[in-house]
Amino acid sequence: MFRDIIKGCRKRWRKDQKELYEMFYAYGMSITLRYADSREEAVDILNDAFMKVFTNIRTYNEHQPFKPWLRKIIVNTAINHYHKNSRMEKWEYLEESNNKLSTESMALSGIHYDEIIEMVQQLSPSYRTVFNLYVIEGFKHEEISEILGISIGTSKSNLSKAKRNLRSLLEENLI
Amino acid sequence: MQEEDKNPDSIERLFQKKAEEYQIPFREEDWNRLERRLDLYDMKIAYRHKYWLAVAALILIISTVGYYTIEHNNRLNQLTDQIQGVIPQESITNEPPEITTRENRDTFSQQSASDLQDPDQVLESTPNKLEKLTLEDRPEFALLQQAGESRSGDHQLSQLLANFNHIPVSPASLPQLHPSEFIEIRLIIPALFFEQLDNFTYLNDEQTSGPFEGALYTNIIEDRSSNLSLGLAYSPDFSRSDFSTPSNTPGYRLGMKGEYQISKRLFLQAGLLLSKVHYNASGNQYNPPDYWNYGTVPEETNAICMILDIPIGLKYNLLNFNNSRLFSTAAFSSYFMLSEEYRFNYSTDIPDQLEYKKINNGSRHLLNHLNLSFGYEYDLTPKMTIRTEPFIHLPVSGVGWGDVRFYSMGGFVSLNLQM
The missing domain is CATH 2.40.160.20 (Porin)
Structure with a gap:
């Protein structure tokens, strides 16, 4: 079934392309939403990534799982997007908070996925990208510094500031 | 920060956990946006196919015309080679032929002086010679005639004449060519050869001394x-x-x-x-x-x-x-x-x-x-x-x-x- 869809995509059959898009839409959006400022921007990144998927579908090895291949493309597209936007960055950074959120309150928090995404989107693009790459994608600071073209120190600092800002936002949400 | 690297804190755990809990409904409009881009991409692919088809067609046309031209050239070259082969090699020597004797030269020179200055006069005054000098006598002219008759255009003729002009004819060999034969050539190949004949120089007696002994010789046409x-x-x-x-x-x-x-x-x-x-x-x-326009295409x-x-x-x-x-x-x-x-x-x-x-x-x-x-x-x-x-x-x-x-x-x- 899935192989047929991939074959159809290779022939640029729209029906199969749509099926593949629909199948991995939520998964893709779960990634892009964390890198984007808004849902619209997340869709842009996702569609950019799917354009790459459809135009390079011949390079996909059917014997390998599709999801990691797709994820790699989406994350790379998001990083490219970050690079393109970084020059235009006009974020007003959140005040850093030194307040500590207790682990107990977090464990108990019934905070919804959408709220988590909303908080991440409130971070500046540089904090958000380092946070995503480190916490969600599992990259090391050395790798992040290479990917984003920043120093290791900046990567660590951005991660630290991202966490502080998120703690602050979580506390506000819990109050 | 070092501590964060070693021990994932609660914030990290929370976000890692929540990141997997997505439930994002599919939106048709998002697909429609992508579909428009895919349509444009497909058009681009189709255009590229047409583009390369057009290039292939052009190459085919050029190849066909080129092949025809080369074939055409080869035929002409073969004809030229035949002409060159027919001219006796012994005539292309530095040894002066019999005509270089003073008597013969004088006779020929007188003839040259009187007749050759106007070949048309020769035509009128020497009908007997023309009758006698047939194409069978000079096979190279027969070939020229053949070329003239079978001409598929002036180009072929001019090519032939150009090649003919470049046959390595030594001045000494030319006295064997009787003046009336030039007239014959003119009869065979009327149009362009007039121009070529103008490049033949007739020498008077005084000019025939030295290494260029003989009544006349050809100038290799030089492109000045x-x-x-x-x-x-x-x-x-x-x-x-x-x-x-x-x-x-x-x-x-x-x-x-x-x-x-x-x-x-x-x-x-x-x-x-x-x-x-x-x-x-x-x-x-x-x-x-650059990403010059905030992503808006x-x-x-x-x-x-x-x-x-x-x-x-x-x-x-x-x-x-x-x-x-x-x-x-x-x-x-x-x-x-x-x-x-x-x-x-x-x-x-x-x-x-x-x-x-x-x-x-x-x-x-x-x-x-x-x-x-x-x-x-x-x-x-x-x-x-x-x-x-x-x-x-x-x-x-x-x-x-x-x-x-x-x-x-x-x-x-x-x-x-x-x-």
Whole structure:
């Protein structure tokens, strides 16, 4: 079934392309939403990534799982997007908070996925990208510094500031 | 920070956990946006297929014409070889023949002086000789006649005569050629040979001493003109990024072209042309280097570029006629961008979008267009020609700030002067 869809995509059959898009839409959006400022921007990144998927579908090895291949493309597209936007960055950074959120309150928090995404989107693009790459994608600071073209120190600092800002936002949400 | 690296804290755990809990409903409109891009991409692919089909067709046409021309040449060369083979080798020696005796030479020279100055008089006054001197007597003339009769055009004839003229005939061998035989040649091959006969020099008796003993000899026709020619060329320019975009106001190409003859039919060509190129490009054909517009892709980009076009390539004369010829050229153009003006049209009204950009960075694109053309050249004077030359320029890579691949068509009209 899935192989047929991939074959159809290779022939640029729209029906199969749509099926593949629909199948991995939520998964893709779960990634892009964390890198984007808004849902619209997340869709842009996702569609950019799917354009790459459809135009390079011949390079996909059917014997390998599709999801990691797709994820790699989406994350790379998001990083490219970050690079393109970084020059235009006009974020007003959140005040850093030194307040500590207790682990107990977090464990108990019934905070919804959408709220988590909303908080991440409130971070500046540089904090958000380092946070995503480190916490969600599992990259090391050395790798992040290479990917984003920043120093290791900046990567660590951005991660630290991202966490502080998120703690602050979580506390506000819990109050 | 070190602590964070070693022990993932609660924030990290929370976000890692929540990141897996997504439930994002599918939105049809998001697919529709992607589908529009896919449609454009498919159109681009289709255009590329058409583009390469057109290139293949052009190559096929050029190959066919080239093959025909080469075959034609080969036939002529064979004929020329036959002529050369027929002329007895012993006549092409430095040894003076019998006619070099003073008596014979005198007799012949007197004849030359009296008769040969006007071959037509000879024709009238020596009917008996003409009757006697048949083509069977001189097989090389029979071949010439054969060529004359079977002429498929003046070109074939002139080629034959050109080759005939270059047969290594030593002055000493020519006294064997009776003057009336020249008249015979004139009878056989009427038109062009008159011009060639004018290149035969008749020597009087005083001139026949020394190494050039004999009554007459041929001058190998020397091309006294240079192999270099220069021309002024102008063409309207119709450039497009693909078949789907609407046509624009035509631009122009204006400048100088020079060529150097490297063989009978082959010329090395170069030029310096100022080109004003108009073209439209759709959003997906336009690839500026930076993320210059916050990710908003214009529906269409209208470009006006001033380009210094430097073509270099080859010209080949396919067919030669009496005073004209058909030719084909293939060249690669290098583009030097003098200025680029872009106007961006958006499908939706978004405030603060960039609508106009002008660039004067002089970017260079070496050998990035393949130029193909067919043309017709007519001799206005022996040294001046006029040409008309429809052309197509096919992109090898993108050009300018937008890195757009566009192709151009037009038709050069040029005046050329042989230096």
